[in-house]
């Protein structure tokens with residue numbers, strides 16, 4: 001498995017996932033800030049030319065949610081996703097998709113300071129999205145009780161980023177959730193890899 005990665009980008013989420021999965025993988029650096037990016041060669045991996053990208057058995061693809069789901073399903077023993085027959089599966093998929101479909105646009109809305117029509121915008125609006133998320137994560141420790149899944153990872157990654165850059169309010173439930181996730185050994189390993197990769201620039 002190859003993870004197409006650039007430090008200090010959204011590719012950190014997929015890097016963290018690889019460390020949670022604990023399976024052999026190779027990091028392939030993509031410099032999104034280099035002139036000429038994205039190259040035609042890289043667009044064969046991710047047609048958008050964005051990171052993260054992923055390749056397994058000669059097939060490349062992008063989108064963090066797809067990478068997380070692919071890895072969780074490839075290694076069911078990691079229990080990073082409830083299996084397709086599990087009654088919680090649909091709810092898991094909903095929260096896995098919540099990051100790109102709802103949290104990200106809500107963060108941009110907050111940063112841009114443009115109020116939106118909550119009925120028309122697919123993400124509702126910032127307050128609606130954050131209130132739904134807060135209610136889901138409050139019981140804890142994770143969205144599915146004691147089982148940490150790829151959905152928790154993706155949400156925690158978005159919360160960490162959003163709160164760091166002032167795009168998400170530091171509600172106590174968000175801070176607790178992000179800190180709990182960041183205390184995981186896999187997060188710490190990913191952070192160390194990220195620091196080493198950033199130093200290579």
Ligand SMILES: N[C@@H](CCC(=O)N[C@@H](CS)C(=O)NCC(=O)O)C(=O)O
Nearest residue numbers: 009010032049050051052063064065
């Ligand atoms: N929806 C994508 C977004 C990825 C994305 O926007 N990545 C940025 C870095 S944070 C990127 O590759 N930017 C370079 C470019 O647009 O060429 C995902 O979640 O994987």
